[in-house]
Amino acid sequence: MSTVQWLLQISLLLWLSKGLAATQGKPGCQERCGDVDIPYPFGIGSAGCYFDEWFEVTCNNSTHPPKPFLKGVNLEVLNVSLDGTIRVNNPVLLSRNCSGKPSNHTQWWEGGPFSFSNTYTRFTAVGCSALAYFMQNDTVIGGCATICQMDVAITAKNASCYGLGCCQTQVPPGLLSFTANLGTYSEVSADEQEPCKYAFMVDQEWFISNVPDPHTVKDMEYVPAVLDWRIYNATCDASTSNLNTSTSFCGENTFCSTDTQTSSLICSCLPGHEGNPYLPQGCQGTQSTEDC
Known part of the structure; x- marks a missing residue:
């Protein structure tokens, strides 16, 4: 040849x-x-x-x-x-006393196998004396609050979201259902200075790169957010120590990672392979030239 x-x-x-x-x-x-x-x-x-x-x-x-x-x-x-994330356009729903926006202090989330990513998504609140928090089963499980000093807009821009006119918190991991709330802890001069408050879930990388002033988000209808996903009500083939066979949920040439507490799993291609590990033959070898 x-x-x-x-x-x-x-x-x-x-x-x-x-x-x-x-x-x-x-x-x-x-x-x-x-x-x-x-x-x-x-x-x-x-x-x-x-x-x-x-x-x-x-x-x-x-x-x-x-x-x-x-x-x-x-x-x-x-x-x-296929690493277990999906990026979506999430509405900016929570707001108080914002011109042109209906007041909405509570947002429910019942996302099935989807939870807001603890790694990539941040729950963000903007405004003076804003109190944004998560609740599950009538228990507060996380949140953040803002204060204002002098010019709120300048403070928020210069300090990013560290509490001065804007605050952020990570979403508790694996939170499949919760209630997000937006309240206020002060009705005094700071509230009169900047009455509009709003809160939203946002992809932190997008937020840092595209929003120099958090106050501009009040004019947006949607912002990107990242959800985590897994396959629930399924387990890997325990007899193969999580390395799947053709009879398990994942395809060939894959690794199956299971969470026994939630009866969920996620699949990935073995090293040297790429493609879709959820299809029977979705992971194909990428080292054929080296083997020759």
Whole structure:
């Protein structure tokens, strides 16, 4: 075999491998909506295209480009990652005394297998004397408060969100249901100076890069936020020490990581492989040239 023929065969194998690894959805299912890839266990179309109803995605073709929505929580999908995160457009719902916005002091979250990411998302409050907090089963489990000094807008910009006109807190990990509340702890001069208060979940990386002044968020309807997701009511094959076989939930050439407390799991490709670990043959080897 000539060198040219050998190189052509290697190129063809790499192309085929890349094509297989790029397969993200189930056969016959729509894998993309607008500019967003929709990998399994998420899916568009019939019930066989997604794991269960919580992972169903609808594609709104009336917009340009079309926009995908996570049907179970009615949020626009911005990006899906097979590492267990999904980025969504989350509404800025909590507000008090803000011109042009209805007062809404409480927001419920019942997200099925989705929780706001403890790593990437921050619960943020802006305004004077704002008190933002989480509750679960009538118990406060986290929150933050703001104070104001002199010019609130300048203070917030210069100090970012460290309590002066703007505060942030991490979301408790794995919080599948909770109530977010926005209150006030003062009705004195600071409240008269800046009566508008609002709170929101936000992707911290996006917030730092795109919002030099937190007070501009009050004019936004949505901000990006990151959700964590896992496959619940499922466990890995214990007989293989979490390394799955073809009979377990994950596909071939994958590692299955389980959380026995929540009966949930997440799949990942083994080293040297890439693709979708939730499909039967979704993880393809990437070291064929080295093996030659």
